[in-house]
Each structure stands twice: as structure tokens, then as C-alpha cells.
Amino acid sequence: MSNLLRSPRHLSLILSSALFGAIAPINAYSATNMLIWPIDPALGANDNATELWLENKGSTAATMQIRVLGWKQVAGEENYRSQQDVVASPPIVNIGAGKKQLIRLIRQSPTPAGQEQAFRILIDEVPAAEHSAGSQAGVSLLMRYSLPLFVYGDGVNFQRNAAEPVHLSQSQLSWKITTNNGHPAIEVTNRGAVHARLSKVSINGRTIADGLLGYVLAGSYRTWALPTGVTHGETLKAEVNSDSKVWQSGPAQ
Template sequence: MGALLLWAGATSAATSVLIWPIDPVIEAEQKAGALWLENRGNEEANLQVRIFAWRQGGFDDQYQNQRDIIGSPPLAKIAPGQKQLIRLTRTGTSPVGQEQAYRIIIDEIPPALPPDTADKPQAAIRFQMRYSVPLFVYGQGLWGKADPSGQRSDAGVGKPQLSWRQVSAQGRSWVEIRNTGPVHARLTDVVMQQGGQSRPLVEGLLGYVLPGATMRWPAPLQASASTALKGRINGGDAAQTIAQGQ
């Protein structure tokens, strides 16, 4: 189980919200999933929870309103030291053998300014934190994760199928990564290796490539036929080599 810390606040105080799990899924046999929010700060946290359909096109993330997955409650008022369960409920049936991607957007709602300070310039320095949590939902015949209880076969766990190429566009060189597999790829610690050189595309998390999508990032090297692209996929312990495509 993972957790991330949100920090937000106004000029004189801060709240911190712990969110877990950071990689929620709704498997084929499940009608709902869960997301927990915990207020680790010393002031009340007011949060708005929204869920958007997530697509990729034109080498960019795209979000649309949807009603397939409902987050309840949509507004959470959490006292210091308390937790709130957000139930993620599937309203219909997901397509067989497919993964559907969503983004859970959590916004902190700043408290109203006291009337006697609303017109003071320093009171305008306020922060609103937004955090985006990926959610993946599966239809029958496809699993997102291995089952630690052993009640279902690991053979149904989907794996991305990745390939890459270097292209020139807009006066720059790019690495394009394509995913033809049935599930997403979460890419971290991705490097280009050529000769004795090893250059990261970015440090740490590179991003996601959803099924059927192609995403691109600036290339740190000029690639050749001998260039290798390696990185960790979906939290794997070891780096994998991504095949070079056409």
C-alpha cells in the first residue's frame, strides 16, 4: 500500500492530507473500489472529489466528464486526525477484456476569509492544492494486478506492449513510445543508452502510455540503430528494454 502527502494552506496555517492507495483499481469481479483520505494537519480539510474519463491523443492527456464511475461522497469535510472513505462505484458493465482509465481529481477548498481581513492584500496569498490519482477499471477476462490470494490465475493479468522510435517535429527531436497492449504502462527511470552514454528522458516518473496510445518526450540523445531505451514499467523492480520500432 502506498501513500502520498498533500500540502496546502493559507498564509498562516497548513493542512496535510494522506491519500491511499495511490494506484486504485476496480477489477472485473468488483463493483466498487475505495480511496482513503486522512487529515494529518491541525485544521479541518475541505475536499472536492471528481472523476474524469482519461484518454490520450495528440501526444497529450485528455479528460472528459463521465458517469461510469461515481465517487461518493463528492465533498468531504475531514477534521484533524480523522479519515474519510471515498467509495468508487461502477455504475454499469465494463467492456469485456478491456481496461478503462480515469483520473480522480481531489481539490482542497480553501476556507472563506474572515470579513475583517477580506480587503487586506496579505490575505490574498492563499494556496489550493490539487492532486490527481489514476484509476483503472477492468472488464471480464482481464486483470490489473496479480491476486495475492491465488483465487484467480495470473495468466489474465494484462501487460503493456511497448515500442519506441525517435522523430523530429517542431524543430526538436522526440522519443515516441507506443503501447499496443491491453493495459497501461507507467514508465519510470527511462534512459537512452548509446555507446558509453546513458541519459535519462526525465528523472523519476516519465508518465503513462494508455492502451492504443502514443506519447512523446524530448530526446536527450540523437538515436541510432544501436540505441537502447530502458526503464521500469508499472513499478517493476528491474529496468526493461523497450523494443525499437519503425
């Protein structure tokens, strides 16, 4: 979860509480193995819609609800809201075992020139009636899948299928060690016009994230808790979007 659209890629989303880290499983029944692609959809300035595919690799039919939420970062934390600028069609689908379903992500409002807008696609598995009717609260599990969606206005240099669909100058990023609820945390600020996807992050040579740490949206900052024992930092290294050049920086002064 760079996370902008390149060549179609598949992500096998096996039911697991580890999926997408911040999105936890919620109560209901599930026996589904869902394949979703692309995992990095985007809408360029001239795009009215783009495609999202769901394929049921399980042995039973699955009903899925698809929603698109507005995504911002407020006071260093994720913030989601209902919106109608981009919608999913159809919003609810029943996918038979071994079948796949096309979902269209449709832009309904123009994106301001020079801006990148961020959204989160939530794909919820709806429990089968025979399980939900007889299940006791807290017994069943329903999985939620979450994908980023970035939408562009005129003037943003977005290149579909490029190795680096959008470029963010590393000079637009800064970081510092801070505290969050009394615990050490890293705060990363993005002063650029497009998002920063941070992965393979280390501080002073100590690994903070082997894979994806998360996103810092355009004009925002984001905080993450640090592992025990990391209370200061002199050098941060990270991969940003799909730029092959590693971001290496000291803390902001």
C-alpha cells in the same frame, strides 16, 4: 503514481508545486498536509466499488472535492473529460484536523469485456471561506492531487494484491525519437490491452526520468519532451509497471 491496487500503501502529499509533475497548483489558500491511500486504486471485473481514504495531517480542517474524470491520450497528449461511469461518493468532504474520511469509488456502468478503462481522480482542496472572500486573485494557493484509476472488464487478467496486477508484454511497446513543437521528444506506443507505467527511463545511458516518467494507455501513444542535447537514441531502458525485467529496446524502424 505498478499503479494498480496492491497491499494498501500510503502517500504523504505535502503541499508542493512539484507534486505529480503535470498537475500545477491553482489559486486559493492552503495549509494542509493530506495523506491519501491507496495511491493505485483499481476496480476488477467483479467489483462494484473500491475505497479511497483521505487523512488530514494538518492542524486545521480542510474541505476537499473529489472528481473522477475519463482519461484518454489523443495525439500523444493527455485528454480528460467529464463522465459518470465511475463516481466518487461523497464528492465533497470536510475533514477535521487529525481526522480521516472514506471515499467510495463506485462503478455505475459496465466495462466492456477484455478492456481496461482509464480514469483520473482529481482531489481539489477548496479554500476556506474566510480566506477566499478576502483574498486577491493570484495570492492564495490551492492544491490539486491526481491519482490514476484503472477499471477492468471480464477477461482481463487482473490480480489484486499481486506483485504485478496486470501483465503487459514488452513486445507490445515501441518507441522513437520525434519532435513536439519543434523540440526533440520521445514517443512511446502501447499496442497492448492494458496500460504501461514507465519509470527509471534512460536513453543511451542518459537518465530521462529517475522515477515516474508517466503512463501510456492501452492502444495509445504518448510523447514527452527530451532534455537538452538528446536528439537521437539507440537504446532505451525503462521499468514497465511492476515487472522486475527491465524493458530494453532499440527505436522502432
